[in-house]
Amino acid sequence: MTGLWETRREKILRLLKESDTPLSAEQISLLLELDRKDVYDDLKHIARSLQKSEWQLVMVPPRCLKCGYVFSSDKPKKPSRCPKCRGERVSDPLFKVVSR
Numbered sequence: 001m002t003g004l005w006e007t008r009r010e011k012i013l014r015l016l017k018e019s020d021t022p023l024s025a026e027q028i029s030l031l032l033e034l035d036r037k038d039v040y041d042d043l044k045h046i047a048r049s050l051q052k053s054e055w056q057l058v059m060v061p062p063r064c065l066k067c068g069y070v071f072s073s074d075k076p077k078k079p080s081r082c083p084k085c086r087g088e089r090v091s092d093p094l095f096k097v098v099s100r
């Protein structure tokens with residue numbers, strides 16, 4: 001079981017290193033045929049595991065599509081609603097792995 005998880009995270013890591021543009025969890029799940037809710041979990045682990053490496057997981061933060069509010073959290077998850085206007089249409093956070 002452990003081996004399987006590592007393989008998934010390695011795949012995500014490689015995809016995010018090789019991609020020219022930042023990707024959403026949705027895109028990652030489609031490209032690698034993974035469950036989207038697992039992708040956020042994997043991204044958290046990847047961010048942690050890269051902390052002492054030459055690589056870094058960067059996130060384009062989600063934004064409210066109604067009022068333009070940009071979410072400040074750097075945690076890899078999609079917020080459900082805007083704290084400012086309560087709007088529920090929020091853009092997906094995008095992810096990329098870059099060298100420091």
Ligand SMILES: [Zn+2]
Pocket residue numbers: 064065066067068069082083084085086087
């Ligand atoms: Zn808003």
